[in-house]
Amino acid sequence: MHNPEFFDHRREFSRTDVERGGIPTAQWRELMAEARRRADAAGFYRFPLPPALGGRDGSNVAMAAIREHLAWLGPGLHAELSHEASVVANLPLALVLHEFGTAEQRQEYLGPLVDGEIELAFGLTEPAHGSDATHLETTARKDGDSWVIDGAKRFNSVVDVATADLVFARTSGQDGKADGITAFLVPTDTPGFDIPYYHWTFNMPTDHAEVRLSGVRVPETAVVGEVGKGLDCAQLFVHENRLRQAASSLGAAQFCIDESVRYAQERVVFGKPLHEHQGVQWQLVELQTEAELVRNSVQKTAWLMDRHGKTSASGRVAMVNYRANQLACSAADRAMQVHGGVGYTRHKPFEHIYRHHRRYRLTEGTDELQMRRIAAEMFDFKSRRGSTTR
Template sequence: MAGTTNFNLPQDLLDYLKVLDDFIETEIRPLERQDDNIRFFDHRREDARTDWDRDGLPNEEWEELLFEAKRRADRAGHFRYPLPKEFGGQNGSNLSMAVIREHFATKGLGLHNDLQNEHSIVGNNVGVLLMLAYGTEAQKADWVEDLLQGRKRFSFGITEPDHGSDATHMETTAVREGDDWIINGEKTWNTGIHKASHDLIFARTSGKAGDGFGITCFLVPTETAGFKVEEYLWTFNMPTDHAHISLKDVRVPHSTILGEEGRGLQVVQHFFNENRIRQAASSLGAAQYCINEAVQYAKERKPFGKALASNQGIQFPLVELQTQCEMLRALIYKTAWMMDEYGAFSVSDKVSMCNYWANRLCCNAADQAMQVHGGIGYSRYKAFEHIYRHHRRYRITEGAEEIQMRRVAGYMFGFMSQKAPKGVRED
């Protein structure tokens, strides 16, 4: 034979998972259990997390608990893991991040990793990555450490009420007046805007509807005159921090542009694939958690004098799901590895495959776990309903399944190129 291929995960990564597990047990689990913080994860979770008298926003105590977990993770050197070493990170790879996110989600609900808030003790830090890649030196100095410390945050104002998946037809406009820009329009699903100091507003500055170029992103302070939160949109899984906002003659200086004028969509595209492979890994982990719980329960539950696990009607659906998990895991790991080796845009088709299939698989696994558990599975005393309601969101918000399949078809049939869009750096 010419050679062999090793499919084992790197030993240093496996060792790091043990370090993270120890940190969770010594620092995060005790915090989760003290002062009745478990109410945010047990059957009371949705009610405890939600401030029903304040537009359904996240409860302040809930958000402070998440922030404390991040502070502890940052002190321990974990929170900044994927960032460059000069910013306190460990240069974590796409493969490592995918493995870590799957590992965390397989543990179930907990303070170590709560996807409803995009919270994890190993942070994704997309805002920081965008700032490092596209910010001016002045912007980086002003933003990077404040973002990591939680002193500043920005939300993403991309989606509009009448334009969802197709951002190229956005109606929000920005017109230049001297050294300023005047922005008018509306945005919806602005996640995290209730705590954001700024909103990254995408507006058309040139070109025509449907053009990929001519859209610019602006870091708009949320206190700017004419910027208004119209409402918070209640969702399938509460609490909500997703706002519909309006901009009426909002004036910002030219220096608020992030990236190049007219290339705003390319800024966002830069980290689409990294985000989506990590989110796919999280959905895979959540699916595996549901399967594991269903298998264990089927062994223990003995209606009519024999274990549920002895029935093929219980076995076979779980076998199907486990088979899909194994195949998806191989594809996610391979795709993340290829992103590290050849660049994020080299595997855009596979990222879309991983993402839409993982999100669908997670919902199917949660549904089957409910069925195996019967009434208790449908109740809030088990995590399945929460997992289903949350991950159902990702079948839309990470790029709808249909959009992901359309991307795959575009690469299959030669309508799209597996190259970085013009203006997007692969590094």
């Protein structure tokens, strides 16, 4: 293996630039970029993108199968856990720009983003507001032919290398309402755009920045989509991401289950193979049964999105995201237990899988938010009280 220090027990030390706030090292970023270039040259990186972007308009059903398969192979450059990198593109911001961007924005940002020449960040979460995106404290006010943005963002991923940040700010309307929030493409070198620090996290390295915006001035052309309708962009971003997260979590869970079954057949304890002990069998049986049920639900949900639109099947997307992400954590934890002491070491990948997929129970909406979305459909809260995006 080339560059083994990035994949074995040393991985976080090799990947993390401690002197620069814990962000990814330049060498690690370049290794991921090289994997991306090779995948693109091989012709499959752009598979899920529209033909206009050089893709084949891959369906949600196909992408769910691909994401599961890649995670099922275990951690590696083919599906790098820490950075959502994959040899088959996961570029929701490319889809946002393709659908909502102006011709000028697509020319400046979309082509370079797809080609891997630039990165774009996504600034929605705030210090005082996480899953509830309708109570943003970041504001933007019109000043002549410009907008002036003030506020703060948290866990603003990829900002360390991003050319611009897609910042969501309230421009009108009431707190708690989706209307009145606008999306802006803000170049990261704009005066007043500052990164005071990066959050060190359970899984390192980190690119989850704290961002402060103080009198950040951008032109009218920075608006993405309609003024006051910015959460339409966010909805497209998170909806598709939630399904793909679920598929990846399912694949990671299946990897942990398979590795545990293999080890249980090899390991001898108390004079007989580990797998002959029912206490071990039944725990893995429960996980495998759950994995199969989640697999069927993921595929059905993906099919419904392909049939009725990417922002349809909201309750089902929440269901599979909630259950699949919990399954990945349970399977990784059980794999550590089945493997005993060696399972707890970094010579096995289970602790790495657990730490990454534990993040998924927060990032695209918490477990509790997913349950709230399911309840909203069951009890028709949406039509009676309005709804939030995240």
